[in-house]
Amino acid sequence: MTLEEVIEREGYSVIGRPTPKKDGWIKATGEAKFADDLYFPGMLHGKLLRSPLPHARILHIDTSRAEKLPGVRGVVTAKDFPGILYGDFAHTRDYLPLAQDRVRYIGEEVAAVAATDMDTAEEALDLICVEYEPLPAVFSPEEAMQPEAPQLYDRAPNNIASKSEFHYGDVEKGLAESDYVREDTFETQSMKQGMLEPHACVGLWEGSGKITLWSCKSSPYVVWRHLAMGLGVDPGNIRVIQTYIGGSFSGGKQEGMPMDFCAVILSKKTGRPVKFVHTMDEVLVIGHMRHSMKIRLKTGVKRDGTLVAQHCRIIANGGAHASIGQLSIFLPGLGLNLPYRVPNVQMESYRIYTNTGFAGALRSHTQPQICFARESQIEMIAKELDLDPVEMRRKNARAGGDVTPSGFKLGTFGFLDGLDRVIEASGWREKYGKLPRGRGIGMAGSGMISGARLMSHSASSAQIKIREDGTVALMTGSADIGQGADTVLSMIAAEVLGVRVDDVTYAMIDSDVTPLDPGAFSSRVTLWTGNAVKQAAEDARKQLEEVAAQKLKADPKHLVFRDRRVYVRHDPQRGMDFASLVRSTQNRLGHPVMGQGSYTSGDEPIAVQGGYGNASPAYSASVVVVEVEVDEETGHVTLAGIWNASDCGFPLNPMAVAGQSMGAFTMSMGQALYENLIRIEGQVMNPSFRDYKMPLIVDLPKVENVHLFDIITNDPNGPFGAKEAGQGPGDGVIAALANAIYNATGVRVKSLPISPSKILSGLEESRSNKP
């Protein structure tokens, strides 16, 4: 079914139409206030002192000289905090607001200063004297796993921060019964989220004990919990208020950070609001980055290309803290289970502590890495067996209704539709193997969850209040991070209540006011929070229906809410204005119209160490084709065309879906071709956008060569059939580029980024191999 057919059939008045972002105007005019744009009278400026050593004991910290500097109002160290670990999974929790007796990476926060201006705060940092006793450090995960390696934490022998192991079916038997078995090792690099807005916050600790943090947080309730944990105070005393967010990608804005703790504790000490803003250098040096991984993938297939067994072993560099790594190291198993039918799967994955900045989530948490390995290898297998790579994927593709070996229940899964669309649109059959040398085409497939149900807090909630002018106040706990949560959730409410998108206001998250919700991550917002919003709007509509039915002398079931009116379906003249219905209900009858809704997808837990169970209420499917041109003199790759099809269930806001699809694509393209956080002995060598290269406008193909396709499957678990759209479309991109570069040059690169030098040395090698 096409988009238009669904809109027509369902009679949608709001959803399905490209809708500009609600906050677009104030962002384009510069009016929107991001965290660093906040100013409070009497506000102090904070700065953090960081460890210059990768691993050391802290013997003594002398802050006295800094405290005496005119303009300095307060200095704090670990002693100012209760020493309680905070973080996500209880069994791996290892964050402290400031390092207590040991530092474990260059850049770790050791002390903080608040001063009347930024220059004074920076000057004061130089006056803090920290006496360190250097300890042996370890930087590579393989070395860190050796028994004699320096240990980062007593609780983690061999520096294994977390591991995940699962085995479904019988891989050994499957490999034995395969006609062809192939094993490859793929390496992926450390990559930064690269959001343009540096972390920033303002903390205020009032005399009453009330603690407020204003910050660009994508998951304000997670921050709220973290602050309560690390400060050792009752969560009820803490209020987290979200500002506009200049990109998140899980780059730290999803959790409590040292700057947040220091802002509030320095406010307690000084009696003034305290603001912290990271420099971009700090953003790039501190933790929060994509895990670099070594992925060993062994796959067994039948002669005809039928996948029989896959065995995957992953070693990931976790850096100096656990972060959300227990989840990170489980999620590659998700990639193994999707999008192909492999009856026997096994994975052992280890996340290793090293003395480097810690890794965590980044847009499409670990999926692009596992897709790079799997989709590159499928291509190599197809070549070995002289099979068509498209047909090999088609033969093994999953479809709606499938249950994976580890228990994922696929409701809808439009993989094959997507495959057909991109193969046809890209002219694959005319191009594959037929393009001139230096020009190539490549593809990859992927599947993605619509929100993981693996955390202790997965459920979403929403509240709606209708004002007497008929406008709607919508509140959830899912922050808009630019992905368009404000707009798509408002569209859902507007559709149900029969008002316009402009009639709905979307509240900033405020932990004192807005309902509990874990926040914006894991591609969960549209489906989870969307369902909660739909339910809240239906609840509010029901309250109005009862009054309207009486006034219009009609059966509530026959009422239509549309275009700011409520009317009887078979007699549209018999109706009333939405706003006057609200006024009658609230102001005359005394029934305030307030709807509430929530969504969860069952409470049977899944062990993140590798347990059986349905990881998400819905799964998206994506297939991407790219065409490249490789300059064999320079190794430079030019992207000539993109064809990307994604099954988002139903595109509630096609404009946002296209934005998300290209956003995910562009980020993966950066990882494939350019980005790499280079570290030598734990020191970040490129902490600047001058040297950390992200895609620019000139790196994308021209507009006419970008083709996006929404595959409509109307998932039964999604609000109005919708699934995720923000991450899946990027999952296969790295592999598609690797495959296209191989197609263009015959050079197969199995480590990221696929830099010009790797392509050139591959070309050199193939030349020297020829007689």
Place this chain on the structure above:
Amino acid sequence: MKQRVPISLTVNGEIHELFIPPWQLLLDTLRDELGLTGAKRCCIEGQCGACTVLIDGKPINSCLYLTIEAQNQEIVTAEGLVEDGKPHPIQKAFVERGAVQCGFCTPGLVVATKALLDQNPNPTEDEIRIALSGHLCRCGAYVQITEAVMAAARETAQKEVGV
């Protein structure tokens, strides 16, 4: 080190008499003294374009420009493109074409587009790409940004011929 100098600065058509440290960046003056926070503090080394403002019609990185150098020049920020409370056609095109996601790069891109279209009302796609190649958009809305600039160019051209 705390000395300040008096300067006169023309921003968005308004004259401001200020007393600032001579080393203060134009970006910091705009944001911290004048409350014009549309120009964003990001890389502070001229790599991302988020702090872009116009000086005498030319786009510059205000993070690499001393305030005292901007005296006797016309400074225009994203806020200054709004006329009579109405967003500029460029701002409108960015919103309507889906070129705004997180919006952190948007004010800089909007003023850079203004400079481009003032100088070249009918740019080719290549000219747009080159003009905006100093601007990072990590949300990856480059295709939508290109379309927005094309739409704004069409709109501006139509206005000029009185359609």
